[in-house]
Amino acid sequence: MIVTKSWLNEWIDISKVSTDVLAKMLNSIGLEVDRVHSYNIAKGIVFGKVLECEKHPEADKLSVCKVDVGGESPLQIVCGASNVRAGLDVVVATIGTVMPSGLVIKPVKLRGIESSGMICSAVEIGLEDCQSGIIELDKSIGKFVLGQEVCENPFFNDDLIEIELTANRGDCLSIMGIARDLSAALDKPLREITYKEDEEKRVGIGRILSLSHENNLNVNLKYRAVDLKELKIPFLMKLRLSQIQSKADSNIDYLMLYVMHNCGVVLRAYNYGFFSIANEQLAKVALLQDENGFASIMNKSKEKASAIGVMQEDASRVTYENGIVLIEASYIAPDEISKKMQSKKIASNYDYYRASRGSEPYLDIGLNSAIGMIQKNSSSSVYGGVIELCEEPEDKIISVSKNEIDEIIGTKIDKAKITKILKNLGFDTEKSSGENFVISVAQHRHDIVNRQDIAEEIVRMVGIDNIESKPFIFSEENRLKDDYFAYKKRQTYRQKAAYSGFFESVHFVFDEKKVLQEYGFDTIDEDKELLNPIVNTLDTLRTTLLTGLLRAASNNSKNGYSSIRLFEVGSVYSAQREESLKMALLFSGDRETQNLSNAGRAAKVDFSFFAQKISDIIGDFTLSEYKTKHSLSHPYQCAAVKIGNDKIGELFRVHPEVEESYDLGATFMCELDFNKLDFAIKTAKNSSKYQASFRDLSIVMPKEMSYEKVKSTIEKSATGELVRFYPVDKYSDATLGENMSLTLRFVLQSYEKTLEEEDISKSMSAILNSLNSELGITIR
């Protein structure tokens, strides 16, 4: 919503309020100021009058003018505008003027003729483009004296304020509406605006028009008729319409736009012929429901002229300069149309915006203003009387006690002050008694429905800055549970991952269905799929975190990073669209940064290094042979991650072909089911006070055999003294053939004593025996 200071000043006296103060005040009453622009006309630009105007003898497109700018003798100015002519009041930049473009006006010779000054267009003096050619002044800008500085005129040196309105404030979609809110804030009345109408010798509208209607369409309508003749749009109106960036096709539509912006009533001008009937004196206007259920205006053959508050058909518009025109003012409750617009997708006009947010319900203000403006700027004759279809609005009453208002706001506000604010807002509080307010809400405030709304109005006008902040005193109880611990767990694992060298990455929960399918991931079931994705590459919900990390790794690789370590903790979806939390990690390229200690050649990440990193983050786990459902993984470097017997995720090298297509070196990834990760408080185990013994054992086993088997066999047969064991060396050569030698280190310890050699050999031989009998493994 755009307002200018001079325009606002027509409704409320703000001549003594600076623009800064005005903007601050608008902000504080909830009308957010988006932009302030000052039009400053340069010094030296003055009002003038073209006395004579003749063709330039040497140039077709130039005119030589004598222009009176109040000096002793008129100036001779050569002008190139096509609309320059004798008798015109114009704006002249005199010698020495610095134009907004930086141009300095100097005496010049144009095709041999002296020119001392410039007759200006709107754009040349820094205004919006409101008129083609030079400015043609008229009395709409008030009295001016030839030679007077243009910057002294308040319509030229004006300030524009653009306000970002919230959806509920349809009542502020006009200059009058903003002025009305300001009037409450400034405690200053609105100016009375009256239009004189010549009541004599008029033909009544009833002689040329009749209105029929269906019932219960909840529309208020008023019609007047004008025999339009020579309507001219005055300069000020053009200037303002250019400032609010409005354009129309005809002069009458121009005028309608101006009046709508001025007072908020939805107005339309109709071609009278659209409704007239051959051989009949009375034209017929019918209010009927159209095929979409909108209250619509139609002619006798049921051709639609408009849908109230939604749109107007071109066929019913006024395309002629002279002739009979119907002027309609309408009001329809916002939810009557917005409900239907939601279900029917139909094109709307600019006035739908106004009507759907609540246009001005006081139709007379708009209608009278339109008629007044037409009379003032044309030689039209107006038909007497009004044809109308109006229902008495229901009184909207809200009762609220002073105490309730105070409680909502949290501070005590003087009763007289509340009364005054409500009165200034146009609310009737006559029926109030004692501490209870009985408020009849002004008709234009459709957004006010309950006592909270009343409190809000008080808050706006008092100013939030004037309300003292107060701590809330709460009945305490422990609120740190469930979801809080889930958040904490997430935070803890994220921190561990970051400390272990991984960068946290956040990706959209969207993914590309085609890509997911290509790699064999689950995708969302078709009947639960996204209806309106924003782009093709984000057309479904992700079912894995892996693809996002892979893409990010690829981008980083292209950016020249040789060591890429990323992780994400985030939601993924099952085919049935159930949400679950996963943690995924990716490690690609160098294990560490290139530096002195590795002579600039850092070792590359490998399976066991990556597994070690994951262990730094999630603690103990085991790996077992596994085949992933998707095809991102290397078929022979792929494991299920288990804690106990529970599979919590998968860990694998990326398939070499995928690595290549993503421009990556050896890349390892891991995706874990976050809910299966541990977040219990750790408990300490009793530890032995006796010395631990170490034994190394080299066994010969088939290369093909999984370590997992060896491990579980040892675990099954071990005596209580075996604390832990782990592989330390791997060896194979020609003599071993299909076998390899694996050295395992065993740690043995007792809670009761220092182990003797005899105890140790007993434990070790139990292990060896079962390895031999169950797997055929021998000592090397």
Add this chain to the structure above:
Amino acid sequence: MKKWYDAIKEAQSVDEIEEIRIAVFGKKGVLVAEFAKLKSASDDEKAKIAQELNIHKNALMDELTSRKITLQTLELQAAMRSESIDVSMFSKTSQSGALHPVMQTMDRIVEYFSAMNFAVKTGTMVEDDFNNFEALNLPKHHPARDMQDTFYFKDEMLLRTHTSPVQIRTMMSTKPPIRMIAPGAVFRRDYDITHTPMFHQVEGLLVDKEGRVSFANLKYILEDFLKYMFGDVRVRFRPSFFPFTEPSAEVDISCVFCDGDGCRVCSKTGWLEVLGCGIVDPNVFEAVGYENVSGYAFGLGVERFAMLIHQIGDLRSLFEGDIKLLEQFQ
């Protein structure tokens, strides 16, 4: 004997000293030989020679020990000198990762409110129309739905457009009093320089008996919170409109880049809009079946906070796993 004193003095290494020690004090050493000569000396001389020898023995030992310490020190010095390195030959080679700036910001916000004893609630991202709109006083035809462009699914479910449905879920499942925040991802169909289809919000809600919760309380906690997040800033409340609160306000802080003087970031206004808040609309309470209660609610965008706090210029870069950006937060 004299020559051994000179030898000790001239010894150049701990090894040489050791050789001298053996030559003088060893079993086959000079002293043993000299003492052996005592046997053949007369009794008169014996005592005198023995005394002289003992003086030499002690003096040589002292000389030897002190020379040895000197030499040891010198050798250690030399050894250490040979180990000297150029300590300045270092460039940052941090191996650590980093948390995402938006998530870090979220962590800080959660930290503040959990210290204020707000419960943390998460909810789900796939929501229904009731929780996301209807219960929040946004019936189907409400003009405020214009403000939100929603991702829908074929089965009429939707991706939540704000974290507010978590409030509804919490109120539907628990009795008042309530004090909670809901941090999480939200979705709007908007993708340009200043909008991403997914971003993060933190929503707050406090509900207690009717008449207990006021706008003044809301103002208090938000002023305190914003000072915790942004340091010493000025806080301004502007009346505004949200369908689920009434009265509503937008909250600005004085621009953190120009301290309120007006710059490019704050569009010369000196203020940055950071929060929306208000007193919970009675229609919301009605929708969840609460009676005789009052409450306040607020909501903020985590990306906006992160971008202001860490002076990050490009919103979209936050969702690309870009190490160039992330490594700055090590």
